[in-house]
Amino acid sequence: EAQLVESGGGSVEAGGALRLSCTASGFSFDDFDMGWYRQGPRNECELVSSITRVGHLYYAESVKGRFTISQDDAKTTRYLQMNNLKPEDTNVYYCATFAVNLHVACDALSPMVTGLGGYWGQGTQVTVSS
Numbered sequence: 016e017a018q019l020v021e022s023g024g025g026s027v028e029a030g031g032a033l034r035l036s037c038t039a040s041g042f043s044f045d046d047f048d049m050g051w052y053r054q055g056p057r058n059e060c061e062l063v064s065s066i067t068r069v070g071h072l073y074y075a076e077s078v079k080g081r082f083t084i085s086q087d088d089a090k091t092t093r094y095l096q097m098n099n100l101k102p103e104d105t106n107v108y109y110c111a112t113f114a115v116n117l118h119v120a121c122d123a124l125s126p127m128v129t130g131l132g133g134y135w136g137q138g139t140q141v142t143v144s145s
Contacts (some may be wrong), residue, residue, distance in 0.1 A: 016040075016041060017039075017040060017041030017042045017134065018042070018134060019037055019038070019134045019135065019136040020136065020137070021035065021036065021108070021109070021136040021137055021138065021139045022035070022036045022138060022139060023035040023094075024108065024139030024140045024141045025140075025142070026144065027100055027142075027144070028143070028144050028145075029101055029143055029144065029145050030098070030099055031100050031143070032071070032144075033075060033097050033099045033141060034094055034097070035093055035094065035097065035108055035139060035141075036093075036094045037051075037092065037093045037094070037095075037142045039091055039092070039134070040041055042134070043090070043091075044086070044090050044091070044093065045068065046068070047068065047112035047113075047133060047134075048066070048068055048112065048113065048114035048139070049065060049066055049067075049070040049093055049110065049111070049113075050062050050063075050065035050066075050073075050110070050111055050113055050114035050115075051063045051064045051084065051108055051109070051110055051112060051116075052108070052109045052110075052121060052124070052145065053106040053107065053108050053121075054062040054106055054107065054115040054121050056100060057122065059090050059112070059117075059118045060109075060116075060117070060123075061116070061117045061122035062075065062114065063078055063082065063095070063108070064078065064084045064095060065073050066084050066114070067084070067114060070114055072084060072113055075108060076108075077103075078104075079128075081098050081099045081100075082087070082096065082097050082098070083098075092114075093110065095108070096112075097141070100141075100143045102143045102145045105143050106141060107121075107139065107140050108138065108139055108140075109121060109135060109136050110135075111125075111126075111128050111130045111134065111135045111136065112128065112133040112135075113133050135138065
């Protein structure tokens with residue numbers, strides 16, 4: 016079964032760092048844009064960072080200079096390096112083969128993505144204490 020598998024969440028103190036991983040199983044990232052999402056304060060699924068098939072990078076203003084998206088040489092795993100974490104970064108982070116802000120909740124966006132033939136990860140919890 017083709018799927019996205021996430022790992023790397025956890026609990027850290029403010030100022031700490033975590034690296035999230037998203038591994039494509041049964042398909043290639045080469046065929047998709049890819050994004051990292053979290054639930055925003057107005058209940059929208061916020062696109063935190065993304066990388067397109069042609070390598071264009073995007074970062075939300077709230078994470079610029081702190082988060083970095085990258086991939087391994089085999090292009091099977093993509094990472095979100097999160098540095099200088101803040102309590103407001105506490106959230107569940109999802110990876111997906113999608114890279115658009117649609118201003119809907121993550122629970123609504125997930126079936127939209129899979130309905131279009133894409134993939135949505137299981138989510139990983141990031142908790143940042145002050």
